[in-house]
Each structure stands twice: as structure tokens, then as C-alpha cells.
Amino acid sequence: MPRPFKTRRIYGEFASDYFKPRGRRLSELEEIHLEADEIEALRLADLKDEYQNDAADKMGISRQTFGNILKRAHKKVADGLINGKAILLTPAVSGKIWCRNCGGTWAETDLFAEREQCPICFSNEVELEARHHSGHGRRKGHKR
Ligand SMILES: [Zn+2]
Numbered sequence: 001m002p003r004p005f006k007t008r009r010i011y012g013e014f015a016s017d018y019f020k021p022r023g024r025r026l027s028e029l030e031e032i033h034l035e036a037d038e039i040e041a042l043r044l045a046d047l048k049d050e051y052q053n054d055a056a057d058k059m060g061i062s063r064q065t066f067g068n069i070l071k072r073a074h075k076k077v078a079d080g081l082i083n084g085k086a087i088l089l090t091p092a093v094s095g096k097i098w099c100r101n102c103g104g105t106w107a108e109t110d111l112f113a114e115r116e117q118c119p120i121c122f123s124n125e126v127e128l129e130a131r132h133h134s135g136h137g138r139r140k141g142h143k144r
Contacts, residue, residue, distance in 0.1 A: 037059065039089055
């Protein structure tokens with residue numbers, strides 16, 4: 001059963017959720033906010049090569065809405081890459097996932113909480129990094 005989307009924004013707390021041109025300060029850059037539904041659309045359509053009908057079903061929206069979201073997401077990413085802007089990913093982050101197979105890490109979010117597969121190598125050998133670094137106190141005050 002699909003979870004409801006949460007598009008909570010968290011600013012400034014999770015630096016790794018930014019993509020920005022190298023060697024330039026964030027404060028000098030224009031920011032693009034990639035919303036949770038746009039990130040999910042990119043993940044399903046571009047990363048997982050899902051048909052738009054299937055992807056729309058998974059997100060609980062119509063195919064046309066999915067197409068609009070995906071188009072918006074592509075435009076934002078292209079704008080960021082080509083015009084050298086910072087891209088901010090806005091879903092709420094609840095932890096970091098680590099892939100034992102390729103060593104990749106990514107943020108677990110409310111949106112992607114059901115993910116049990118590495119988005120890079122598609123291995124199922126993934127685990128929550130937080131389990132191995134408890135006592136790492138940088139996230140004080142962060143609640144789900
Ligand atoms: Zn991997």
C-alpha cells in the first residue's frame with residue numbers, strides 16, 4: 001500500500017542533500033528545490049525505467065499528473081546542471097542507508113522508507129548506517 005507523501009522541508013540541516021557546482025559557496029548560488037514527488041518521479045521513471053503508468057500507480061496519481069511532475073523535475077535538474085545552480089532535495093530525512101555491496105550511501109526519507117534496494121547497484125544488501133554509528137550525536141533535536 002503506498003504511503004501518503006510528506007513534503008516537509010528541512011533547510012540547512014542536511015548538507016548532503018545539496019548538489020552544487022564545485023568550488024562555489026552555496027550562498028552565491030541560486031537554489032532549485034526538487035520536491036519529494038519530483039524526486040520520486042525521477043527515481044521511478046529514469047533510475048528504475050518504470051513505465052509512466054506503473055510509476056503513476058505507485059505514487060497514487062494519474063499518468064498525466066505523473067508526466068507533469070516528471071517534466072518539471074527534468075527541467076529543474078537541467079537548469080541546475082546547465083546553469084550551475086544548487087539543487088536542494090527536500091524530502092524529510094530520517095537516516096542514512098549504506099550499501100554493503102558497492103559502499104554507496106543515501107538518505108532514507110519518509111518517502112523512500114520502503115526502499116530495500118540500493119539505488120546505485122540494485123543490491124539488496126543494504127542497512128541503516130545509523131545502527132553502526134549510534135553515539136554520533138550530530139542530529140540532536142531531529143525527530144520524525
Ligand atoms: Zn550498491
